[in-house]
Amino acid sequence: MKIINTIILLFSLTMAEDVPFKVGESLKYSAEFNMVPVGVAELNVTAIESINNIEAYHVYFSARTRGLADQLFKIRDRIDIWMDKSELFTHRLKKDINEGSYHKKIDVKFDYDQSIAKTETKEVEIDFKARDSFSMFYYLRTIPLIENKVMSFSSYEGRRIVHYNMQMTGKETVRTPLGTMLCKVVRPFREGKNLFKNQGDMQIWISDDERRLPVKIQIKMKFGSMTLLLKKVS
Numbered sequence: 352m353k354i355i356n357t358i359i360l361l362f363s364l365t366m367a368e369d370v371p372f373k374v375g376e377s378l379k380y381s382a383e384f385n386m387v388p389v390g391v392a393e394l395n396v397t398a399i400e401s402i403n404n405i406e407a408y409h410v411y412f413s414a415r416t417r418g419l420a421d422q423l424f425k426i427r428d429r430i431d432i433w434m435d436k437s438e439l440f441t442h443r444l445k446k447d448i449n450e451g452s453y454h455k456k457i458d459v460k461f462d463y464d465q466s467i468a469k470t471e472t473k474e475v476e477i478d479f480k481a482r483d484s485f486s487m488f489y490y491l492r493t494i495p496l497i498e499n500k501v502m503s504f505s506s507y508e509g510r511r512i513v514h515y516n517m518q519m520t521g522k523e524t525v526r527t528p529l530g531t532m533l534c535k536v537v538r539p540f541r542e543g544k545n546l547f548k549n550q551g552d553m554q555i556w557i558s559d560d561e562r563r564l565p566v567k568i569q570i571k572m573k574f575g576s577m578t579l580l581l582k583k584v585s
């Protein structure tokens with residue numbers, strides 16, 4: 352057992368050192384709805400911070416509308432996550448959502464020693480290491496993606512526990528402002544159905560190179576399709 356634990360520890364340390372991103376990485380995206388430009392989005396690795404006495408990457412996602420879309424339906428979203436430096440699961444998830452007249456803030460803190468997730472208003476018992484959709488973008492960059500292999504995960508974002516699967520379905524070439532990239536296509540799903548309650552479907556394109564960038568993110572919904580396309584890496 353000691354030998355197995357040592358191997359797991361060495362693997363975790365190696366993965367932490369070899370991740371294809373680092374503090375300061377900024378991924379900038381154009382946002383389109385039904386092929387019409389509507390705004391911009393960013394994913395940023397801002398720092399390594401201590402949370403629950405454990406080192407964690409602090410990552411934030413922001414999205415905002417521009418132009419006519421900003422007048423019709425203003426979006427100002429910011430989501431901060433703190434993910435484990437070694438295994439990239441979520442220690443804290445903080446959302447500030449502002450979409451039209453809809454406004455919501457939530458702050459979920461995970462205490463894995465006590466097996467609970469806490470918000471300001473409730474606690475839930477958990478028996479898993481949470482992986483929200485944003486920490487998942489980074490986790491996918493560190494693991495082998497094997498075609499048709501089903502991977503199972505769980506998340507909690509303040510409402511209910513969600514168990515979901517992910518599967519790499521093949522490879523596609525994606526044209527971006529950074530050039531043409533060969534990508535692995537990953538699709539999350541739940542119990543054989545779409546992941547989202549509004550009948551939407553999601554796909555993620557991860558570049559098939561050493562950087563393993565989330566090049567394209569697409570969410571198909573009842574009334575159209577939202578697409579984020581990588582336009583700048585810094």
